[in-house]
Amino acid sequence: MSVESVNSRPTTVAGTLREPPVAGGGLPLLGHGPQLVRDPLGFMARLRDDGDVVRIRLGPKTVYAVTAPHLTGALALSPDYIIAGPLWESLESLLGKEGVATANGPMHRRQRRTIQPAFRLDAIPAYGPVMAEEAYALVERWRSGQVLDVTTESFRVAVRISARCLMRGSYMDDRADRICADLATLFSGMYQRMVVPLGPLYRIPVPSNREFNRALADLHLLVDEIVADRRASGQKPDDLLTALLDATDENGEPIGEQEIHDQVIAILTPGSETVGSVLMSLLLVLTEHPELADKIGDEVKRVVGDRPVAFEDVRELTYTANVVVETMRLYPAVWILTRRSVAETDLGGYRIPAGADVIYSPYAVQRDRRSFDRHEEFDPDRWLPGRGGQVPKHAMAPFGVGNRKCPSDHFSMAELTLLTAVIAAAYRFEHAPGSDTRPRIGITLRPRGLKLRALPR
Template sequence: MPLRKLPGLLRHPLRALVEAGNEANGEIVRLGVGSVGPYLVTSPEHLETVLHNPESYVREGLLWNGVRRAVGEAILVTEGPVWRSSRDVLRPLFTSARVNAMTDRMAEAIQDAVDALEEPARDGTVVDAGAELARIVCQATTRVLFGDKISVADAVRMVDAFGVIATEMIPRIVAPWAPQWLPLPGDRAFADAVATIDDIVLPVIRAARRNPDGGDDIISALCAPRRVDGEEVTEKQIRDDVAAMVSTSTETTIAVLSWLWPVLAAHREVADQLYAEIDQVVAGAPVRRAHLPELRYTRMVLDELLRLWPAGWFIPRMAVGDQVLGGTRIGAGSTILVSPYVTQRMAAYWSRPDDFDPGRFDPAGPKPEPHYSYFPFGGGPHRCLGQYLFAVEAPLVIATLLNRFRPELVGPVDFTPRMGASLRPATEAKLVLRRVRQAAS
């Protein structure tokens, strides 16, 4: 495809990219964006080639430079021996079997966190949905993944810091030509957020290395002695991986569930069916692992939230050497734009792509075809480690909250996304929680 100018890219970038994808209808198109000229790749066939060949399409440039400024050479961004070492340590902690085994502990932590909402619900006080989601998710993850080595308060501070980072890296993404010494808007806030993460994480790592406890949490695992290319793993590498794991174990759940509140307010039929299922399956009892297989509609709602607003909406790659993809010649160093947000909203792969319809994911119906028309957790060797965690944690959070309360959105429904490393609504939801039953014991 020839170079395509996108006059609306700066005003409405997500809309412009979806329009470009629909117009190209799966063909590779080069976008006229400054001097970068990235290639937009939307076809599932081409996406599979890019994502399953990390030696030819690497995590460099654009988004990755900003992420590296925050998490260094963490598993989220690095390649080669360092990546393999971190992956080998962390992957066993995120398998479906392990996540399932700790589901009830996670459920108890979520219930304890939701208990704190009883008072504002009783008083009719407006609550900040984003702040409460962050607190609930952080309580669950710190207890089961980090062995309480990071406090809930510090985990929330880190989530807030990552939120600043996700937003303030945008100026450098849209101006990749700018040298690091040239100040850009957001640089100071970005640096302060990174310093906050260091202030929290480094003392925890140093204590764990001085006094190893043999725990099976993420920090204990990363701090255990190991070598990479014959060299002892450094404190900096451990710091980078710990910071990345705090981010990846919290951000997806918080970001995706932040869209639930406007959806429930705008789609009464979805809300009614979701409430009915939770009332029938959970029926006021404490939510536990045994309930999850029966929460089928809840899972369908989550899958549709992931389709329309994937947290990792933008996962670019850089071509190593000259490549040929789908008959298109791509020069060495060129940027490949891979976006679940775009492909998952394309009319070529989805009927009524802009409608919120959980029925698309009815387990009795057909699965999305082709495979890479739906890939909210990426794909290939770098597929998100936290996918199984999300599959357990998110329905636990929804079921525990809606088993107790009915949220009422304060103010208008707003589906405008706020761009960053992840997607959240531009307007943070404010809720009044109407209590429907007492806390279960």
């Protein structure tokens, strides 16, 4: 089904549109809040048994959850749903209000036009050398038998690649560790602010709030430094930062300083958190399925031989790419997405009122037994040519769908495939004491605290 299944002028004939059923298991007063807090992934995954669209009660509030892939696609493609709601509000202190991830309407369309060229398929090869250099720098830092803090290593390489590709310059060497530390503090603090919205209490100067505010101020300062350095250099390399600094608004005027600032943050931040999270899940997969890691090693040997893996090899590393895709199916970094309806809408025959918060979970949709055979099984071969077509439309969308779809899908796939090939060809892994594989469900989904011992192949 497509966008036609969303009708923004629902028929007013009483009884034609159904109210979505209420999800099972709600408690008086608290509703489904306790279930959502206790087991968010399981809760979201079970909702489809209650209906294609269901109502969830969170205290006094009703939230609409969309569970069927044809309707998540219709929702994401419809202009009647915008980016708003608690998830985005909690992100605003970081992302600002003028960046592409939070803007709506004409401003969002203009911003996408500005950033899109940097992510186009034909722009990606130019990033290849940086991606390869960073992938090799990563494995060369590791020593035989060393215990890796996978969270730190993954975020670090993700930040460095996004920043070095999209904002060329040598500033990263001094600033990478600062950006990583700031982002780690901010992401855990923001998730807490989202699930436990205590409002003004977060302004009380206790150590955790002070640390959050310090990291936020430092990240904003860093971005100002990066922009100032670029301007002072007088250089205009062909990159995203140049595109932002030269961007004009609807009237042909240069965009404001605040918008440039928010745009840099809105691109750097999701780019690092998501790629870092998928890389952690990939390292978990390589550890728990050594046979997959061996096959990747064999593919690298066959395609590349003894020379280093280069970006140009990525297209031929099809098995490696399928492992990346299957990892994103079972462990989608963006596990929940939200929208707000701007009008009363008909979504697959259900009435969604104006101003409703609507959520859906790529995690739940991508693990649904109705869409995937052996839905919980890790099987990269399900993505072999000719087989992926059996998957219902929109049932596999780790980068989203529609006008908010991640601009960086090609960039991220190239980056993750290259990283996986370089890592799996160099090392195999085993869990070290204290390795915690449980999912950490925050703004992104990732393993909670992997500690892996790197053993050379």
